[in-house]
Amino acid sequence: MSERPIQDPAAAHFQLTDRVALITGGAGGIGLAIARRFAGAGARIAVADIRIDAARQAADELKGRGHRAIGLGGDVSRAKDADAVASATVAEFGRIDILVNNAGLMGRVAPLWELQDQDWDRVIGTDLSSVFFVSRAVIPHMRAQKRGCIVSVASIAGKEGTPRLIPYSVAKAGIIAFTKALGKEVITEGIRVNCVAPGVVDTPILHQLPAEATQMMLSKSPMGRFGTADEVAAVVHFLASDDASFITAQCFDVSGGRATY
């Protein structure tokens, strides 16, 4: 009788074999780093982004490395686009196991009294309503499967409150509350809901800010540097994997020691 090989449990860590992951804002920055990492762990990827060409390019890159991927265009601040990207993911892959709510923008850097209605609506729509819309579109599939996982990308701004970025701070604080509330709603249904709160990460979103603002942010980093998209993707990957099976309704800091609670 031949001996069965002894499996090294560590070798199986963070596997996402055949899991289907929908990643909003996955065409660049942190979202693309997550898409690459998930694909490398065996997941099938739907990249949804308002920049449809970039979404398709990201999917092509993953396919070029032998992974299964689809690029979808959509503005997830609109409920009908959120429904459409969820439906397209299920049409392509038959299910959705992981949702990463990553799409976001910082908006205009200005004090409260200079903000227009549209400044507020744009950031709240893109950064917070999108999380509600896409999660609502995906959760019925996860409930039917009795399995699923949502990881949203909040920000340290949602915990600290960043002056001159009020809509952004409010939206990100909203994601943290959303995570805690939804996590408790679906806690017995095989669905986990978590979020991450990155500090400043070197991605194209930073280019929306004036140089003095990025310098000020750098000065607040205990590590004296910005984080990388890969460093955020690593935590999202852990949370999306079965290795995080006892973790739900939580917010994880990826801030290089900046967060104090």
Ligand SMILES: NC(=O)c1ccc[n+]([C@@H]2O[C@H](COP(=O)([O-])OP(=O)(O)OC[C@H]3O[C@@H](n4cnc5c(N)ncnc54)[C@H](O)[C@@H]3O)[C@@H](O)[C@H]2O)c1
């Ligand atoms: N970079 C940082 O310092 C930092 C820190 C904390 C949190 N975050 C958060 O991380 C997430 C990713 O940011 P990033 O730094 O990679 O920025 P990024 O600008 O590189 O990526 C954001 C992506 O979202 C897409 N997007 C924007 N609006 C969209 C919409 N309405 N519908 C669909 N897609 C849309 C963009 O096209 C882009 O591909 C954001 O939620 C951001 O708030 C970033």
